Amino acid sequence: MAAYELTKKDVWFGIVKDKAGAMAEKLEELESLKTNFDFLFGRPTKKGEAIFFIAPITGAAQARAARKAGLQKSNEYVNLSLLGPDKRGLSTLISKTLGDAGINMAGISGMAIGKKCRFYIAIPKADSAKAQRLLKKALS
Numbered sequence: 001m002a003a004y005e006l007t008k009k010d011v012w013f014g015i016v017k018d019k020a021g022a023m024a025e026k027l028e029e030l031e032s033l034k035t036n037f038d039f040l041f042g043r044p045t046k047k048g049e050a051i052f053f054i055a056p057i058t059g060a061a062q063a064r065a066a067r068k069a070g071l072q073k074s075n076e077y078v079n080l081s082l083l084g085p086d087k088r089g090l091s092t093l094i095s096k097t098l099g100d101a102g103i104n105m106a107g108i109s110g111m112a113i114g115k116k117c118r119f120y121i122a123i124p125k126a127d128s129a130k131a132q133r134l135l136k137k138a139l140s
Contacts (some may be wrong), residue, residue: 001057003084004048004082004083004084004085004139005077005081005082005083005084005095006080006082006132006135006136006139007080008054008078008080008081008083008128008132009039009056009078009079009080009081009120010056010057010074010078010079010118011053011054011055011073011074011077011079011106011120011122012053012054012055012057012066012071012072013040013051013052013053013054013071013074014026014051014052014069014070014071014072015045015050015051015055015070016026016048016049016050016051016052017048017049018044018047018048018049018050020073023042023050023052023056025046026052026069026070026071026125027054029065029068029069030057030065030066030069032063032065033061033062033065033080035048035057037054037055038056038117038118039053039054039055039056039080039081039109039120040053040054040104040119041109052104054071055079055081055120056128057071057073058092062131068098074122075125076106076124076125077106077122077123077124077125078122078123078125079120079121079122079123080119080121080123080132080135081118081119081120082094082117082118082119082120082121082135082139083117084116084117084120084139085115085116085117086112086114086115086116086117089118090110090117090119091108091110091119093138093139094108094119094121094135095108097134097135097138098121098123098134098135101130101131101134103123103124103127103130103131104123104124105121105122105123105128106122106123106124107120107121107122107133108120108121108122110112
């Protein structure tokens, strides 16, 4: 397979009211620090609330601003960011590689743009090194 970049990234999350503009208010609090997110995902959770996930938050100043905005970093999970050429069967390869090793994906998000793709895969911290090693091998 072609070359893939696989890195660990912390994904931060926040809970907001499920209403127009609520997420934008939180994101605006980070904008002054010139953040550049390559991942943003939101969805409703329960009536009247929504959760959103963003990455990356880098450096102490951005982390302070994120906490001030009510966001938090997961203590249980890390996210593996996979970037590379989009190939048929890649989602299956990722899921099967991790599943066969007994590694549970707490979440996965993937998207293809043109001929490239990016996945974010939430993995329990205890399994992150093993997952990274197995995926690198499967993708080589």
